[in-house]
Amino acid sequence: MNIDKFLKFFVPKDHSFYPLFEEDARNLAKAADLLKELLSSTDIEDHERIYQQIKEVEHIGDQITDTTYKQLNKSFITPFDRED
Template sequence: MGGFNSIVKLFMPKDRVFYSLFEDVAANLVEMGKVLVELVETKDMQVRKDKVHLIERLEHKNDDYTHRIFVELGQNFITPFDREDIHYLASTLDDVADYIHGSAKRIDIYKVGEINDSVRKLADLINQGVQELARAIPELRNMSNMRVITDACVKINSLENHADDIYDRAIADLFEQESNAVELIKMREIYQALEIATDKCEDSANVIETIIIKYA
């Protein structure tokens, strides 16, 4: 039977591999979003450190998936959609992972004692954003359910706008209330990394929209 299976594999359309790789990336990002929320919700420094290490491992896993997508791009003549769209989608999703990791790492190395509401809200918006990406991406396989994709993209857009508002307010409060310059710089960097993660979710959603416009 094994021989037959490998023959079937041989004749499987090579472009199918992109769908599963993107779905792996999406599932991995969902995991990262979930762990980030757990990280900002806990006061226990050891638990926090464990969550940071877990996010780091997931980020490495994401790098592997992204690398495999690029390798497949180099080897496959046939791709399910434009090569540059595949490249751009892989890059923007990888950026989401990088900035989730960057936020977690900064919370850890800057030894943030009290995690405030703004950080928690931004983490929650990132978490919602990656969940929406994970809803849209599997639909690219057959594009029969466009509504799911467009709804997810619209939702990501509004999450990003919400994140912008929280970020602006958090920065304003920071400059008003924080007299310690070092603390101010630390918190500003954490806010920025979190906010950029939501931007990158929106960039990913924009690529997905570009793809469905071309192929709908």
């Protein structure tokens, strides 16, 4: 048996983690943009509005992380070490 075929046997067919990582990266970029906007603004009312948006983005990030951990716990073999 070819080693590649043997290794592919242990790699999951489902790559459900990658869309979660992509979604989390987009969410992180949005948070960074909001932080930049917050730091460049001098209007107190803008600060409160942007702060609320950052809290919402953080909540979305927490949900993505929770989904990722749930998916990780369901997976028998992941495409990377669980400790990573």
